[in-house]
Amino acid sequence: MTKDTATIGWSALLEARWFPALAVLVGGVLLHSMNVLMLATVLPSVVDDIGGAALLSWTSTAYLASSIVAATCTGYLTSKIGARNAFCIGAMAFGTGALVCALAPSMALIVAGRFVQGFGGGLLAAIAYVLVRNTFPADLWPRTFALLSGAWSLSVVVGPLVGGVFAQYDTWRGAFLCVAGLAAVLAIGAFRALPAGFAGTGAARAPGLRVTLVCAAIAVMSSSAIAPHVLAKAGLVTAAVALLVLTLAIDRRAPTRLLPSDAFSLHSITGMGLWLVLTVSIAYSPLQIFMPIFLQSLHGLDPLSSGYMVAGGSFGWTVISLMVAGLSPAATDRLLVAGPVMMAAGLVGLAVLLPLEPVIVVFPAIFMLGAGIGSCWAFIAQRAMAGARKGEEDVAASSVATVQQTGFALGAAVAGLVANASGLSAGLDRAGVAAAALWVPACFVLAALLAAALGARLARRQVP
Numbered sequence: 001m002t003k004d005t006a007t008i009g010w011s012a013l014l015e016a017r018w019f020p021a022l023a024v025l026v027g028g029v030l031l032h033s034m035n036v037l038m039l040a041t042v043l044p045s046v047v048d049d050i051g052g053a054a055l056l057s058w059t060s061t062a063y064l065a066s067s068i069v070a071a072t073c074t075g076y077l078t079s080k081i082g083a084r085n086a087f088c089i090g091a092m093a094f095g096t097g098a099l100v101c102a103l104a105p106s107m108a109l110i111v112a113g114r115f116v117q118g119f120g121g122g123l124l125a126a127i128a129y130v131l132v133r134n135t136f137p138a139d140l141w142p143r144t145f146a147l148l149s150g151a152w153s154l155s156v157v158v159g160p161l162v163g164g165v166f167a168q169y170d171t172w173r174g175a176f177l178c179v180a181g182l183a184a185v186l187a188i189g190a191f192r193a194l195p196a197g198f199a200g201t202g203a204a205r206a207p208g209l210r211v212t213l214v215c216a217a218i219a220v221m222s223s224s225a226i227a228p229h230v231l232a233k234a235g236l237v238t239a240a241v242a243l244l245v246l247t248l249a250i251d252r253r254a255p256t257r258l259l260p261s262d263a264f265s266l267h268s269i270t271g272m273g274l275w276l277v278l279t280v281s282i283a284y285s286p287l288q289i290f291m292p293i294f295l296q297s298l299h300g301l302d303p304l305s306s307g308y309m310v311a312g313g314s315f316g317w318t319v320i321s322l323m324v325a326g327l328s329p330a331a332t333d334r335l336l337v338a339g340p341v342m343m344a345a346g347l348v349g350l351a352v353l354l355p356l357e358p359v360i361v362v363f364p365a366i367f368m369l370g371a372g373i374g375s376c377w378a379f380i381a382q383r384a385m386a387g388a389r390k391g392e393e394d395v396a397a398s399s400v401a402t403v404q405q406t407g408f409a410l411g412a413a414v415a416g417l418v419a420n421a422s423g424l425s426a427g428l429d430r431a432g433v434a435a436a437a438l439w440v441p442a443c444f445v446l447a448a449l450l451a452a453a454l455g456a457r458l459a460r461r462q463v464p
Contacts, residue, residue: 020193021135022144025128027186028087029151030158031094031179032121035063037159037314038175039114040292041307045172047293052107053424054226057416060289061222062111063118064409065215070122071402072211072258074130077123083130084194088187090123095183102176113176120183135195156314160307167303207258210247214406217243221413226420233417240413259399260392269387270396272458274403276336276380279451281407283343283444284373286415287313287366290440291350297433299359312363316370317377324375332379336455339376343369344448350441355434372448376455383458411444418443 039059047053070090077086097117104110132144166175217240224236251258264278265271288310295306324335349365356362381400388396422439423432 018136018140020189021131021195022147024087024186024190024193025131025135025144026147026151027182028091028124028128028190030155031091031182031186032125033151033155034159034162035117035121035179036060036288037155037307037311038163038179039063040288040310041160041163041303042167042172042175043289044293044296044306045167045170045303046107046110049172050104050106050110052110054420055107055111055416056293056424057289057412057419058111058222059107059114060285060412061218061409061416062115063121064405064412065218066115066118067122067125068214068402068405068409069211070119071126071405072207074123074126078127078130082196083127083134084190084196086123087127087131087194088190090120090127091183091187091190092120093117094120094124095180095187096120098176098180098183102173102180131194156311156318160304160311164302164304164307207251207254207256210251210254210258213243213247213250217241217247218406218409218413221410222416224413224417233421237417240410257392257395258402260388260396262389263399266457268389269458269461270384270389270392272454272461273380273384273387274399276340276376276451276454276458277384277400277403278407278410279447279454280340280343280373280376280380281404282411282414283340283347283447283451284313284369285408285411286440286444287369289412289415290419290436291366294354294433294437295359295362297430298354298437299357301359309359309363309366312366313370316367316372317374320371320374321378325378333459335376335379336383336459337452339372339374340448340451340455342372342375344372344445344452346370346372347441347445347448351438351445354437354441380455380458387461411447415440415444 043056043059047056074086077089081089094117097113097115097120100113100116101110104113136144162178163172163175166172166178220236220243221240224233224240227233227236248259248263251263252261259274260270262268262271263274266275291310292303292306295301295309296303301309324332327335346365346367346369349368350362353362353365384400385393385397418440419436422435424436
């Protein structure tokens with residue numbers, strides 16, 4: 001950072017010439033990040049109205065799979081049509097998907113709308129960072145990136161508020177209509193406020209086959225949740241794993257990789273780091289999908305209250321990550337193990353405490369799950385990037401987000417499989433919900449413990 005950069009205050013960023021573009025970019029990231037908690041808050045109302053409990057996890061897996069497609073195609077789109085136009089397309093796609101959800105007569109169409117939304121949201125989040133470099137002078141980049149990161153924390157408040165207010169008055173469709181309207185305003189604002197003619201330096205070709213295989217794996221894993229027989233479920237899970245292995249094999253031979261050449265190797269720092277990214281993401285994923293349903297069905301919480309209870313996980317992630325940011329290397333080594341162990345404890349707590357009264361006893365477990373991933377996440381990402389082989393630094397950095405999204409999607413698919421097998425597929429009757437509330441968090445303890453073992457192995461390796 002130069003001396004001039006260090007002395008520039010926030011007032012420079014908030015000048016009239018920068019404010020419209022800044023508002024658009026922060027709005028795009030916020031629109032994308034708030035959707036998870038908003039959806040989780042309204043899903044119980046959606047199921048009460050149109051049914052489709054068996055497809056609950058698909059609403060998240062469809063969104064995440066499509067976001068992965070968008071993230072991997074960002075460089076290609078910006079090089080072909082420019083960053084501003086790609087951002088506008090992302091906003092319109094997000095709004096179109098929200099409109100499909102608002103008008104959907106069945107859960108299947110909700111899933112379709114979420115897939116369209118996911119593509120738009122993935123573009124908004126990824127291209128916002130490209131546009132920072134194209135729109136603002138370098139001296140303003142650090143503060144602009146800080147505001148974009150802050151939008152993720154703000155989503156903890158905005159997401160449950162938007163979903164809860166509409167669900168509480170039995171108008172869950174209004175939440176999606178509100179989002180569609182915000183997306184339309186964002187698209188118009190982006191076209192007027194962002195600079196035209198800036199194209200990225202993206203890839204010459206989109207990695208279509210590999211992205212298709214990843215999405216197919218997520219879809220196959222999700223399908224296992226509604227397969228009628230045990231053998232069919234096992235076959236679909238096996239097929240999903242095989243597709244992911246095939247994707248990795250193809251990527252390692254590709255001239256332009258999505259992942260580093262040593263991705264998921266147990267003998268390299270980056271490989272183990274990406275394993276940790278995957279496993280902690282899987283362990284965290286059930287919280288935002290099923291917890292509002294469990295809280296509303298077992299304890300009678302209203303949508304707004306359950307949304308803010310679940311937001312405790314995101315709050316824990318944010319608070320603890322800020323607290324540990326300046327720790328010494330020796331302390332961060334310990335957190336690579338302690339973080340996943342905290343997540344395992346949080347998941348056990350959820351399985352044990354969810355049926356108990358008063359409902360407030362559940363909150364510490366929710367907070368602990370978020371605090372666990374927050375205490376180790378930055379250090380996992382740092383190791384994965386710092387251990388990259390020469391010439392693969394950028395690929396290693398971008399692969400963290402790709403693997404994270406894949407972990408969330410796979411976790412959502414597995415959570416749907418466990419929930420439906422526990423009896424949730426029959427509807428939101430108390431017995432089925434109570435069984436799912438036990439087995440969904442309990443089954444993910446294994447993923448957290450596996451992450452702890454990987455963290456211990458990674459902590460013993462030093463970055464060269």
